[in-house]
Amino acid sequence: MTRFALTLEFDGTPFFGLQRQATGPSVQQAVEEAVRATTGEAVTLHAAGRTDAGVHALGMRVHVDVAKHIDAFRLMEAINHHLRPNPIAVLACDAVADDWHARFSCIGREYLYRIANRRSPLTLDLGRAWQVPQPLDADAMHRAAQALVGRHDFTTFRSVHCQARSPDKTLDLLSVKRAGEEVQIRAAARSFLHHQVRSMVGCLALVGMGRWHEEQVAEALAARDRAALGLNAPSEGLYFVRALYPSD
Structure with a gap:
């Protein structure tokens, strides 16, 4: 299992927020589905912060755990492919330590x-x-x-x-x-x-x-x-x- 840190840019206009919502589309759902399309695995996205409906991001940090052997660049390219046409882009993707956490390791x-x-x-x-x-x-x-x-x-x-x-x-x-x-x-x-x-x-x-x-x-x-x-x-x-x- 490899933990990957992703940097996301997104236009929040069509989403009900970053976190999964029962009432409508979310950034979390879109990214999780793109990772699943890439790896065949159901993953849970953890983010540095939560954004409300309509709020945008220039550099939101998130992480997912992936069992499939894949390098960070290929994962980023594949997620971006499967995210289309959602207004979300993965700007960076890096393998990080297992104890690194997008939310709890964040200091600012x-x-x-x-x-x-x-x-x-x-x-x-x-x-x-x-x-x-x-x-x-x-x-x-x-x-x-x-x-x-x-x-x-x-x-x-x-x-x-x-x-x-x-x-x-x-x-x-x-x-x-x-x-x-x-x-x-x-x-x-x-x-x-x-x-x-x-x-x-x-x-x-x-x-x-x-x-x-x-x-x-x-x-x-x-x-x-x-x-x-x-x-x-x-x-x-x-x-x-x-x-x-x-x-x-």
């Missing part, structure tokens, strides 16, 4: 959120960015975001369906910058609560629109109450960028 995760700050309808980025037509003050958003960096009780920014044992998380990075018509928010931490990134982005967008003053983000955090959340940003602008491991 990074997300990107894209806001298309323009009035014209989206064409190329439709479904891949959140369109906000009113002007956004990215500098004010960045200043407000710094109140969330560090270790805090993120109850306000946590989904009511979150299964984490504790709302306490350490946010290592939350930055906001403008790149032309796009406002980009980057978040990095060892782990995140369910909907944490989207909830933080929604409140920062309110600051950028001028509907919240900068201090309200800190006030919402201190409230430790989901009712204090101003806005939960939609899923289409969120990307899982990368997972970090001790070897990195």
Whole structure:
């Protein structure tokens, strides 16, 4: 039995999330079926993180255990062949140690959120960015975001369906910058609560629109109450960028 680590890129638009769902297609199901078509084996995919319906990935790390003797390059090529026409690609495939785990060995995760700050309808980025037509003050958003960096009780920014044992998380990075018509928010931490990134982005967008003053983000955090959340940003602008491991 060989454990293979895969790096996935996917467009989350047609999926009900990364994890298998009884109600619709998932990234996990598509990859597991592609591995089975390649090896004849039923496998279980384990991922560095879970993504909701409509969330994308640039470098999601996952692993599967395969009994068939096959080298990593051939496995990657075959999985990519069988994944068509799903919008999923295996970017890298490596044999790893038996005790390496995509989720439990991970020591850091990074997300990107894209806001298309323009009035014209989206064409190329439709479904891949959140369109906000009113002007956004990215500098004010960045200043407000710094109140969330560090270790805090993120109850306000946590989904009511979150299964984490504790709302306490350490946010290592939350930055906001403008790149032309796009406002980009980057978040990095060892782990995140369910909907944490989207909830933080929604409140920062309110600051950028001028509907919240900068201090309200800190006030919402201190409230430790989901009712204090101003806005939960939609899923289409969120990307899982990368997972970090001790070897990195």
